[in-house]
Amino acid sequence: MSEAIFPPASALPLLTLEHISLSFKGVKAVTDISFAVARGEICALIGPNGAGKSSLLNVINGVYQAQEGWISFEGETRSRMRPHDAAVRGIARTFQNLALFKGMSVLDNVLTGRNLKRRSSWLEQALRMGRAAPEDDRQREAAERVIEFLRIQPWRNALVGKLPYGLQKRVELARALASEPKLLLLDEPMAGMNTEEKQEMSRFILDINREFGTTVVLIEHDIGVVMGLSHHVVVLDYGRKIGDGTPQAVRANPEVIAAYLGARH
């Protein structure tokens, strides 16, 4: 009977936001936002500065707690997410202004992304005994694979703080990817990049999505990039949702055109 009523699990969205509202000391950042992200899709959040896009990402991985609404991830519904829970459940992210460990090497940065995968005790790790040694090798291999995938091998032992901005962005993506996330949240992964770098980053995001089946939610300002990259676009303006659908549908939505894309001349 239940099969007739409920769709199979794979058809359920990976992530659903329901009636999320968030304010800071009375100033509304996000008002009553609901949308769903299907498993395996690339979903773009677009909107003018201050529309609440980053706040929404912060709600999804628990950096902020919404005052109202629910988040449902893999069918588990909750009113607030905590950063640690989000990471354990397979939500990884990058930040608009980079949040890297600048005093650590590229490899160590990527290894922190695999921190939650370690099972040996700290005593085993300190003495490199028991489960620690084979595990160490496994984590390193996994980290190296990610480093190779994003083509940052030449800098693997370099201090992250000394790398150029574009590479730092890629290291941050590598760290997020190293945790083998189900959901990857990317906050302006191409900000400050030139056209060539943007194309390269777009290709990486597409590759990640295709090869690992990772669901991606990203914020991006470059409409050309967004339309070419995503399966699903959600448009925010002044903390409200004004558009939600395929890139074609959103591009044709008059409200979106007025608020964001600019009137057609």
Add this chain to the structure above:
Amino acid sequence: MEFFFEVLIGGLLAGVMYSLVAIGFVLIYKASGVFNFAQGSMVLFSALTFVSLHERGVPFWLAFAVTLAAMVVIALLVERFVLRPLVNRSPITLFMATLGLSYMIEGAAQALWGAQVHGLELGVSDEPLALGGVLLSQFDLFAAGTAAVLVTALSLLFSKTRIGLSLRAVADDPLAALAVGIRLQRIWVVVWAVAGFVGLVAGLLWGARVGVQFSLSLVVLKALPVLIIGGFSSIGGAIVGGLIIGASEKLAEIYLGPVIGGGLENWFPYVLALLFLLVRPAGLFGERAIERV
């Protein structure tokens, strides 16, 4: 010449005692950017708790374990009631909080165990030992050995384990650490507990040397020049800083003392630290500019 070496090595060994105290500061500074003024009180509290238990007939290792447990409880309380409410505040706010904390811990020590001076016997004789014609204090050698074991253990913990990587991550960028699923609060508890453990070891050695009494909390003042010279964020720096202070103050006392007057030992480390501040403000091994308080 033999006499020179005797003074030099004696000074280096005494310096290890300063390093032990300084390491406690470094741990907390590394993980949270806080200069923990309460480290001295933690040294006092642990030494006093240990010695009071031991005097009441509790065997050495049991007393050690109970004291360690008390330091872990302090770490939990500090995280819950000081660090968590003050997260994201400026370093000076946190520093002021640890200043208050130091009085609370001292007060707690006094309320629990009274204010008498206790002798502490660790079973290590202080007879001088002749090594290659140089007379050395056995107790100092024992302290140096203890410090070596402690530093090795700490560096294994911080370079090889998940806790160590998490600790470096938290110190580097708390927001990023949060995003990769590191629990800040747990790391803070671990770090304060480890600093408590280091405080306990320092407290026992210092207590055996000068007696367990309230002035023990003033060893922080000797740790300050060590930190300025070695850098606030490096355990290796704390060791080297301690050795420099220990050796230079003893040598200055012996060789400069007769020229410009005795008692040099008491102020020489601070002058040295001042010179370092002018020349190398981040210390020998410090990673970045110090928040000077």
